[in-house]
Amino acid sequence: MKTMYPDEKGRYGNFGGKFVPETLMYALEELEEALDEAVQDQAFVDEYHQTLREYAGRPTALTYAERITHYLGGASVYLKREDLLHTGAHKLNNAIGQALLARRMGKKKIVAETGAGQHGVATATVCAAMGLECKVFMGEEDTRRQELNVFRMELLGAEVVPVHSGSKTLKDATNDAIRYWVANVEDTFYLIGSVVGPHPYPRMVRDFQRVIGDETREQTVQKTGSLPDAVFACVGGGSNAIGMFHPFLNDDVKLYGAEAAGEGMHTDNHAATINKGTKGVIHGSLTYLIQDENGQIIEPYSISAGLDYPGIGPEHAHLAESGRVTYEGVTDKEALDALTLLTKKEGILPAVESAHALHLAFQEAEKMSKEQTIVICLSGRGDKDVHSIKKFMEKEEQ
Amino acid sequence: MEGTMVQKAAEQAEYPLFIPFIMAGDPDPETTIDLALKLEEAGAHILELGIPYSDPLADGPLLQRSASRALQNEMSLRRAVELIPFMRQRGLTIPVIAFTYYNPVLQMGEKYFFDQLKENGGDGVLIPDLPYEESRDIHNMAAARGLVNITLVAPTSGGRIEKLAGEAEGFLYCVSSLGVTGTRDSFPPEAYSFIEKVKKNSSVPVAAGFGISTPAQVKSLDGVCDGVIVGSAIMKKVEENLERFKNPEEKSNALDAVKSFVSSLISS
Ligand SMILES: Cc1ncc(COP(=O)(O)O)c(C=O)c1O
Numbered sequence: 001m002k003t004m005y006p007d008e009k010g011r012y013g014n015f016g017g018k019f020v021p022e023t024l025m026y027a028l029e030e031l032e033e034a035l036d037e038a039v040q041d042q043a044f045v046d047e048y049h050q051t052l053r054e055y056a057g058r059p060t061a062l063t064y065a066e067r068i069t070h071y072l073g074g075a076s077v078y079l080k081r082e083d084l085l086h087t088g089a090h091k092l093n094n095a096i097g098q099a100l101l102a103r104r105m106g107k108k109k110i111v112a113e114t115g116a117g118q119h120g121v122a123t124a125t126v127c128a129a130m131g132l133e134c135k136v137f138m139g140e141e142d143t144r145r146q147e148l149n150v151f152r153m154e155l156l157g158a159e160v161v162p163v164h165s166g167s168k169t170l171k172d173a174t175n176d177a178i179r180y181w182v183a184n185v186e187d188t189f190y191l192i193g194s195v196v197g198p199h200p201y202p203r204m205v206r207d208f209q210r211v212i213g214d215e216t217r218e219q220t221v222q223k224t225g226s227l228p229d230a231v232f233a234c235v236g237g238g239s240n241a242i243g244m245f246h247p248f249l250n251d252d253v254k255l256y257g258a259e260a261a262g263e264g265m266h267t268d269n270h271a272a273t274i275n276k277g278t279k280g281v282i283h284g285s286l287t288y289l290i291q292d293e294n295g296q297i298i299e300p301y302s303i304s305a306g307l308d309y310p311g312i313g314p315e316h317a318h319l320a321e322s323g324r325v326t327y328e329g330v331t332d333k334e335a336l337d338a339l340t341l342l343t344k345k346e347g348i349l350p351a352v353e354s355a356h357a358l359h360l361a362f363q364e365a366e367k368m369s370k371e372q373t374i375v376i377c378l379s380g381r382g383d384k385d386v387h388s389i390k391k392f393m394e395k396e397e398q
Numbered sequence: 399m400e401g402t403m404v405q406k407a408a409e410q411a412e413y414p415l416f417i418p419f420i421m422a423g424d425p426d427p428e429t430t431i432d433l434a435l436k437l438e439e440a441g442a443h444i445l446e447l448g449i450p451y452s453d454p455l456a457d458g459p460l461l462q463r464s465a466s467r468a469l470q471n472e473m474s475l476r477r478a479v480e481l482i483p484f485m486r487q488r489g490l491t492i493p494v495i496a497f498t499y500y501n502p503v504l505q506m507g508e509k510y511f512f513d514q515l516k517e518n519g520g521d522g523v524l525i526p527d528l529p530y531e532e533s534r535d536i537h538n539m540a541a542a543r544g545l546v547n548i549t550l551v552a553p554t555s556g557g558r559i560e561k562l563a564g565e566a567e568g569f570l571y572c573v574s575s576l577g578v579t580g581t582r583d584s585f586p587p588e589a590y591s592f593i594e595k596v597k598k599n600s601s602v603p604v605a606a607g608f609g610i611s612t613p614a615q616v617k618s619l620d621g622v623c624d625g626v627i628v629g630s631a632i633m634k635k636v637e638e639n640l641e642r643f644k645n646p647e648e649k650s651n652a653l654d655a656v657k658s659f660v661s662s663l664i665s666s
Contacts, residue, residue: 178455184576280501294475
């Protein structure tokens with residue numbers, strides 16, 4: 001696994017780093033050391049891959065979306081089926097990797113944040129499977145939006161802590177998870193859910209998610225004889241996207257990230273961090289974020305709780321600045337139209353998060369030739385979203 | 399080089415040093431100025447002027463609430479810095495340190511912030527989410543203007559203590575217990591040995607903070623370190639008196655309530 005960056009300070013070009021209270025510096029150093037040692041140890045790497053295979057259900061399928069392809073009339077459309085992974089989203093890849101590392105470090109208590117509840121469920125799941133104690137911080141607002149996931153986590157034996165501070169959503173859940181970690185750093189492992197946070201988190205989560213891209217590469221070559229022409233993923237914090245993109249960074253493959261444009265890029269209600277944000281520090285990392293002129297962080301908006309984050313992984317900020325990846329905003333409505341189309345044409349109900357990538361991909365596929373191939377990361381399944389999809393559609397009809 | 403104001407204050411004061419923290423804009427900007435003066439009257443040696451932030455990672459519920467109130471009053475880094483000349487006009491002489499998270503500084507522009515701080519009569523900065531490794535530029539920008547960048551050490555600093563203490567200017571902020579800001583009933587017993595270890599490594603005065611809220615706690619640190627930093631306990635008094643601060647007839651009583659609490663800490 002050779003990568004050019006981050007550098008030793010955890011910088012991706014102008015982004016990244018470690019902007020945390022001194023109390024946490026030792027924990028980050030300890031984590032980095034343990035991680036570097038673990039990934040050099042074949043037994044650890046084997047255990048990670050074996051768990052992915054035998055517990056999580058990897059490799060996930062690469063599905064040719066034949067009816068969609070014909071409907072669009074352009075490039076052949078393939079779907080990387082992270083929705084088929086145990087617990088229904090890509091989040092489990094990372095949760096498994098970090099939980100194995102926590103166990104190796106002798107830490108039996110896990111703390112995590114969650115927005116939509118997908119990362120919380122993934123974390124509660126691996127903790128149950130490995131006998132680890134699990135505490136999940138979740139914004140009070142989100143515990144209401146994602147009631148079923150709260151129950152799932154509790155069923156799995158996790159303690160869900162509702163967060164009442166700030167705007168009571170993902171950013172505040174992350175704040176409180178970090179505050180808890182600061183107070184309990186000596187025996188607690190912070191299992192972060194995306195490629196965000198201070199170094200070495202963005203690198204670690206990327207490396208635990210790149211299995212998505214590694215498999216996609218191999219499967220696409222097997223099925224079509226060559227690499228895809230373009231690859232698409234949705235971007236919240238950016239973990240499914242970076243996992244998908246990373247193995248293609250040095251190839252002639254176009255890469256597209258779909259950000260949540262909510263009610264529209266021209267409105268105040270969006271979560272389009274790269275397109276509308278400015279440079280700053282959030283949750284320990286220098287990156288783009290949505291903030292006011294005084295540097296106060298503004299609560300973003302998206303129909304999808306998983307994309308509703310005011311920051312973005314620092315590596316994405318770098319890839320945007322360098323121009324290697326194109327990031328575009330997709331509105332709630334565009335995402336839901338794409339979701340409906342996929343469901344009707346392929347019998348696959350995607351997560352609303354993933355539906356943002358679908359819209360962008362469908363738009364591009366139409367413009368491409370029949371000889372070309374695209375792959376979309378279907379980061380999760382949509383069962384969790386049925387309720388909010390129904391509400392949105394009822395509102396649209398009025 | 400001539401010593402900074404903070405260094406002089408810290409070295410010339412009669413120990414123990416008393417360093418209070420107040421949140422700019424809570425309960426309102428005018429009262430922040432009043433409070434600064436009351437604190438100097440009570441015997442404070444250095445003032446930490448807190449800048450409210452939307453996402454204060456190192457703060458417990460009490461200072462989170464205080465920051466929310468201040469933000470509702472439209473307080474910002476720029477406005478907080480602009481309060482300092484009003485404090486000076488009314489006679490404040492002790493050094494003022496801006497206690498701010500890093501992001502507001504970045505948005506204001508680092509160099510511009512330091513120019514403004516200097517011009518408005520501020521003396522230094524303390525940025526709780528800017529660890530040693532990321533603070534080189536800030537450190538130099540402060541030094542170039544005769545200002546200090548206050549360094550923090552934590553119980554988990556371990557092998558980092560020497561490096562951090564060696565760097566410290568003005569005074570060294572010793573985070574006495576793990577966790578976020580807030581009042582605590584007691585310190586872990588390890589806190590005392592940790593502070594002693596820090597003191598051995600430090601060439602500047604060592605002040606302990608995080609969780610100090612009672613005269614007994616202050617007393618227990620006498621002789622262990624050179625001073626104390628008290629924030630949440632003071633803002634708790636402010637919070638308890640919010641209604642009185644709003645009432646013009648009661649305001650001076652409210653200010654005195656804060657002052658007498660602080661006096662009880664200082665005289666202990
Ligand atoms: C299905 C799904 N996709 C995407 C995301 C966004 O996260 P990331 O950008 O880290 O992949 C989430 C987050 O909860 C999710 O549940």
